[in-house]
Amino acid sequence: MRSDLEMIDEWVQPNIRVLDLACGPGELLHHLIQNKQVNGYGLEIGHDDLNTCIEKGIPVLEQNIDEGLQNFDDQSFDLVLMTHALQQFRRPDLLIDEMLRIGKECIITFPNFGHWRSRLHLALKGRMPVSDFLPYNWYDTPNIHFFTFQDFERLCREKNIKVLRWAAVDGQLKDHWWIRSMPNLFSETAIFHISR
């Protein structure tokens, strides 16, 4: 399981309706359907990922999130999830609005670009960071918006979005005291549980 998925599992109530945006091969949904008996759906456009979901019996819909989510009614899901994908969409701010329109609550995880190693990479080498976790070059990366833990917090404040809880972890899912004290500097992955 990917680092942030176990954290999310602890926050999800059983038997709820879940929409997982950009669900990939459906690891998290699979886990939540099995362990929390959720009524879950994934959205995905990757052909291999779609097929993997169908193979595992995970309900998955081929839908391009950048083309809108108007087909989902207001507050029609208990929870809308998005793990490690927000940075790939055209307008993350509008997407968060949509997620909170559709879902009563949302859980969003993203790579924190404010991590000290990214800062050091840029500061010392003068070039865009390429790491194990974000292994792309600037020109071929699907990650078109880079933002930090603090940037996200600030956007929530501006939009009057409630942060129900957050977690900040390193690459190995370790939740050390120093990460918690300075998440913007030490977390590699940020996890936010938000609502209106």
Place this chain on the structure above:
Amino acid sequence: MPDVIPADSVGIVTPQIAQFDTPLALSCGQTLSSYQLTYETYGTLNQSASNAILICHALSGDHHAAGYHAMSDSKPGWWDTAIGPGKAIDTDNFFVIALNNLGGCCGSTGPTSLNPETGQRWEASFPIVTVEDWVESQARLADLLGIQTFAAIVGGSLGGMQVLEWSIRFPTRLKSAVIVASAPKLSTQNIAFNEVARQSIRRDPDFFDGNYIDNNSVPTNGLGLARMLGHITYLSDDAMGAKFGRQMRHDNYQYNYGIEFEVESYLRYQGEAFTKRFDANTYMLMTKALDYFDPASQTNGDLSAVLSRAQCEFLLVSFTTDWRFSPERSEEIVNALVKAGKQVSYAKIEATEGHDAFLFPIPRYMAVLNTFLTRVANGLTSEVK
């Protein structure tokens, strides 16, 4: 003609006839006192009769979905690309049933059959049948074959409508539903196309108000024209462009109404070929079945409310260039199923062929179908493994 039967073919198949003498009350108010359904089967029914797949055909389809009737056949069944050993609908795993729907012209009771009460051909007096009537008659065929629950019911276009109806009418009799290039009801434009097709048949002087056989006549012009129109709507603009462009029959314009462009020749050929194998009354009746289908009308137009009765798992498939049953129409069904909390997956396949794509062995389409049905075959449909 196949010199040898390909290894992934179901081989030589023989149609069978099922006779039904229990009256069937139709949506239109009339009752058929007895009728026949012609069908074919491929593969072997297992001991528990749990591995059956029903194939529902579209407007001009029939019971001959796969294999050959004889070595001299020029082509295999209409969905041979998908049905066979090792194919997407794998006859090594499944017992596949394909039938000719009631009102058809390929062996099941329809306008060209004799009305047992009059001893005359039905022709124009054959009652209009609906998707609901078809599903009812298909359930009786399933009873006869000892199949209580289908592993899957599969259909494209009008066939997909039958699958949808099955999921609502007999929720416990199917484990999964595969609905390809279909819609929860026809759009206004679709009904309009159907009406032009019907009018072209009805206005043919050889139609004789539907009693043309009695008058030793065939409304080939009208039926051919209806098919030409239909054919245009089954193809995409791009597909037609790629196939014919502005290719001409002669080097120069002839300035007359003969065939100038190859596409004209193609359409005329398609129209004419169709009149040799299809009955005009059946064509009219099938288009009416399309027009009338609207399950959400039972629940004040709320599709998710009527679909809340369904208990099976769904797979929906659409094709990007299909404008007759566009992806948006499939998505209406998907959205209603999601709203109703049903198990559904949906794939939108890149294809150039338009509506016809559902009959083509497009690799990703076949892969999705196969992945879904393999899981059904493994008996894992109701639980996530």
